């Protein structure tokens with residue numbers, strides 16, 4: 285009996301991708317092994333963070349790095365760092381921000397469900413821009429001058445959600461922000477692959493960047509990467525690490541926390557609620573190293589393409605639908621297979637097919653973002669060997685009905 289049988293929970297086939305709702309992805313054996321190894325001994329958790337942080341700094345080109353329990357918690361910690369800096373009193377008060385810089389500027393078009401994490405710090409989001417390019421007639425989104433006009437002496441940071449084609453570009457926003465000494469926090473949770481993005485946003489001037497550990501790199505589901513300015517990462521560490529020791533005995537790693545820059549020892553901060561275990565740190569750095577190696581050798585993409593090719597083969601001769609392979613390395617960061625349902629011929633909607641797959645045994649999840657075009661998309665990152673074949677049989681059956 286495995287753990288799922290003991291718990292009475294049915295595993296699913298996840299062709300939607302590393303969604304938190306679907307428990308993320310599947311760990312490589314080496315990543316699981318690193319977590320088991322880490323589980324066997326105890327360490328000073330700050331030393332573990334400092335070591336992981338210097339590896340993150342190295343691979344991102346940032347001054348500092350830190351392991352968070354996910355990109356969302358990284359956003360909360362980033363916002364808290366930009367508000368409180370190295371002010372121990374301010375850290376102690378968060379999320380109450382009266383009298384502190386507590387405004388974080390965001391383009392209206394970039395508001396999203398994860399910005400609750402930014403607000404959890406105590407920050408108030410100040411929206412700018414009108415995304416009138418979505419109204420049919422319009423062509424404009426937020427403009428650099430609008431960020432500039434919103435900056436005042438209560439501005440703590442600018443929050444920027446990275447996505448291909450976002451307007452204005454990150455370098456344009458950074459130029460405006462830095463002219464007024466304001467840091468830029470980048471949500472890059474889902475912006476890997478391409479792995480080059482690990483360095484890109486830092487190179488473009490971001491002060492803090494958050495990536496998910498549990499998405500494309502295959503780290504533990506509850507892990508994330510934070511990279512950025514040393515002083516801000518120090519503030520993150522001070523507001524995240526457990527502080528339950530006496531000031532006279534507190535001995536944090538100098539690479540993470542410069543004791544000369546503060547006038548005492550912080551209390552447990554706002555980030556203590558989202559702690560990170562040594563097992564997650566071990567798993568994250570191992571996954572990051574392997575993802576970089578496999579990206580360089582081509583194995584990362586080849587593994588994904590393999591699942592998609594098996595699925596396409598299994599679906600040959602499919603009724604009532606057409607297949608489109610999306611596997612152009614230039615255009616598709618992750619290869620995918622689109623299945624466009626001929627809803628008239630089938631007599632059912634693509635959504636009904638999707639629901640049948642989700643409610644079957646084992647449950648099969650696919651990407652629903654293109655249902656408006658009667659299209660189900662298979663995403664290979666969380667598939668295990670043999671699952672593409674099971675999927676093909678089930679999809680063919682659902683499309684025969």
Ligand SMILES: *Cc1c(COP(=O)(O)O)cnc(C)c1O
Pocket residue numbers: 304353354355356357398445471472473474495496497498507508
């Ligand atoms: C997934 C995602 C997050 C949350 O990341 P976690 O690692 O699950 O905390 C935040 N922002 C965006 C844009 C995301 O896609």
